[in-house]
Amino acid sequence: MSVEIKQHQPGKDLEDFIQVAFEVFGDDPAWVPPLHMEITDRLTPEKNPFFEHAEVALFTAWKDGKAVGRISAQIDHEHLRIHQDNAGFFGFFDTVDDQEVASALVAAAEGWLANRGMTVMRGPFSLSINEETGMLVEGFDSPPTIMSPHHRSYQAGLAEGAGLEKAKDCYGWKHQVAPAPPRAQKAWETITSLPEVQFRSVSPRNLKKEVRDILDVFNDAWQHNWGFVPATDAEAEKMAADLQLILDKELSFFAEIDGQPVAICVCLPNLNEVIADFEGKLTPVTVAKLIWRLKIRRPKSARLMLLGIRTDLRGKKRYAPLAMAVIAELVRRGLKQGYDWAELGWTLEDNRLINATIRSMGATIYKRYRLFEKPIGA
Numbered sequence: 001m002s003v004e005i006k007q008h009q010p011g012k013d014l015e016d017f018i019q020v021a022f023e024v025f026g027d028d029p030a031w032v033p034p035l036h037m038e039i040t041d042r043l044t045p046e047k048n049p050f051f052e053h054a055e056v057a058l059f060t061a062w063k064d065g066k067a068v069g070r071i072s073a074q075i076d077h078e079h080l081r082i083h084q085d086n087a088g089f090f091g092f093f094d095t096v097d098d099q100e101v102a103s104a105l106v107a108a109a110e111g112w113l114a115n116r117g118m119t120v121m122r123g124p125f126s127l128s129i130n131e132e133t134g135m136l137v138e139g140f141d142s143p144p145t146i147m148s149p150h151h152r153s154y155q156a157g158l159a160e161g162a163g164l165e166k167a168k169d170c171y172g173w174k175h176q177v178a179p180a181p182p183r184a185q186k187a188w189e190t191i192t193s194l195p196e197v198q199f200r201s202v203s204p205r206n207l208k209k210e211v212r213d214i215l216d217v218f219n220d221a222w223q224h225n226w227g228f229v230p231a232t233d234a235e236a237e238k239m240a241a242d243l244q245l246i247l248d249k250e251l252s253f254f255a256e257i258d259g260q261p262v263a264i265c266v267c268l269p270n271l272n273e274v275i276a277d278f279e280g281k282l283t284p285v286t287v288a289k290l291i292w293r294l295k296i297r298r299p300k301s302a303r304l305m306l307l308g309i310r311t312d313l314r315g316k317k318r319y320a321p322l323a324m325a326v327i328a329e330l331v332r333r334g335l336k337q338g339y340d341w342a343e344l345g346w347t348l349e350d351n352r353l354i355n356a357t358i359r360s361m362g363a364t365i366y367k368r369y370r371l372f373e374k375p376i377g378a
Contacts, residue, residue: 002063002100003061003062003063003100003101003104004061004062004063005059005060005061005062005104005105005108006059006060006061006062007057007058007059007108008058008059008060009058010043010044010045010051010056010057010058011043011044011045011046011047014039014040014043014044014058016060016067017043017058017060017070017092018036018039018040018280019067020060020067020068020069020070020094021033021034021070021094023066023067023068023096024068024069024094024095024096024152025094025150025152028150028152030140030141030142030143030144030150031143031144031150032143032144032150032272032275032276033275033278033279033280034280035275035278035280035281035282036280036281036282037282039280042127042131043056043058043127048127048238049232049234049235049237049238050076050127050128050131050235052232052234053076053077053078053232054074054075054076054077054078054127054128055074055075055077055116056072056073056074056127057072057073057074057109057112058070058071058072058092059071059072059073059105059108059109059112061095061101061104061105063098063100063101068095068096068098068101069094069095069096069098069101069102069104069105070092070093070094070095070105071090071091071092071093071105071106071108071109072090072091072092072093072109072126072127073088073089073090073108073109073110073112073113074088074089074090074091074125074127074128075088075089075113075116075118076089076128076229078229078230078232079128079129079227079229082228082229082230083227085120086117086118086119086120087118087119087120087121087122087373088113088116088118088120088121088122088376089121089122089123089124089125089127089128090106090109090113090121090122090123090124090125091123091124091125091126091127091132092124092126093105093106093123093124093135093151093155093159094151094152094155095155095158097152097154097158098158099158099161099162102155102158102159102161102162103158103161103162103163105162106121106159106162106163106164106374107162109121110374110376110377113376114376114377118376119375119376119377120373120374120375120376121164121373121374121375121376122167122371122372122373122374123371123372123373124149124371124372126149128229129227129228129229130229130231130235131147132147132148132149133149133170133346133369133371134149134169134170134346134369134370134371135149135151135155135156135159135369135370135371135372136149136150136151136155136367136368136369136370137151137156137169137368137369137370138367138368139172139366139367139368140152140153142366142367143272143273143276144272145172145270145272145273145301145302145303145343146246146268146269146270146271146272146303147303147305148172148272148303148343148346148367148369149369156370159372160372163374164372164373164374165372165373165374166370166371166372167371167372167373168226168348168349168350168370168371169348169349169368169369169370169371170345170346170347170348170349170368170369170370170371171345171346171347171348171349171355171365171367171368171369172343172344172345172346172365172366172367172368172369173343173344173345173347173358173363173364173365173366174341174342174343174344174363174364174365174366174367175331175341175342175343175344175358175361175362175363176340176341176362177331177334177335177339177340177341177342178331178335178362179331179335180327180328180331180332180361181360181361181362183324183360184324184325184327184328184331184360184361185328186321187321187322187324187325187328188321188324188325188328188329188332190321190325191255191319191321191322191325192325194318196257196258197255197256197257197319197322198255198256199253199254199255199256199326199329200253200254200256201249201250201252201253202214202247202249202252202253202254202266203249204244204247204249207240207243207244207247208236208237208240210240211236211237211239211240211243212233212236213254213261213264214254214261214264214266214306215230215231215236215239216261217254217261217262217263217264217308217309217310218230218231218264218306218308219231220308220310220311221263221264221308221309221310221311222308223311224311225348225351226348243268245294246268246269246271246294247268248267248268248269248302248337250333250336250337251265251267251268251269251302251330251333251334251337251339252265252266252267252268253265253329253330253333255309255322255325255326255329257319262309262310262313262319262322263307263308263309263310263313263322263323263326264306264307264308265304265306265307265326265327265329265330266304266305266306266307267302267303267304267305267330267334267342268302268303268305269294269298269299269301269302270299270301270302270303270342270343271294271299273299273300273301274289274290274293274294274299275290278290298337298338299339300338300339300340300341301339301340301341301342301343302334302339302341302342302343303342303343303344304330304342304343304344304345307323307326307327307330309322309323309326323354323357324357324360324361327357327358327361328361331361343366343367344358344363345358346369
């Protein structure tokens, strides 16, 4: 039978779009069903400030009366303002192993973007580069960490069959928490011996201001990175609200010089370790389990989400060891808190400096996420 494509309005008829994941991943032992409530909020304009500067369309594919695939298409006007590359994006690209289904979905997203004047299609981003980024192409045997993508091993092949080509790969690094190697320890000792430098934990009591300070450093540190889009004030407020429950203040901290934040580290407990058996549902029972597992039993894994240093410090010899010292400080804190391992990343495949720094800490690449693109109309 031919494939039927249905379009869904963000914030409205989301049930089928969300349930497609259970059809695609239901027999995948590595998949962790995301919380239904979190995905619904992310796809609802009134609850996600991304929609304040973006347009989004959602599509499902149907075959033999069953929903067998999905994709989103989005235009981020903040991205267009900064990069002026006429690129539209796709995300949430999950299908059964069927080229006809995958190609029909890519065509639907491409057509929607073409009708709005876009000339390049890039992704997956679900929904933005500041959320889940890339398609998993290596590392299918282990569960995704918090806010990391997961795909079936055949999905990249279907993407290529639909005309998408590799744009760039990103790395997910696995780091077994252990004492920092000598070089990193020396960097930490050098930095902490400077009287003007201190490490300070993020304060949960003043999280809105702390998040603004985090994003101020983030927007400066990442401004020249490929595809970078700064977070807006509204997105900062949403981030503060989202962090309130899961933040471990010992894993998220600033490096300050004379009391001013110059570097950030945001490492979050791995929520996916906590919710793996919830089937995406929050009930009174699972909420109680969620709180107990987060606050009492505590996760043994984490994910380093953000680590960055202000650009004006990078050429100063006095602070040259700062990046490695921040990672060494995170390792010290992770050991103290009893974590076993963390995913560091993602990092861009061509970011040689940060990749070399992470590798020198003993981390290894255990997942690879691919970004694809396609000239629209090609």
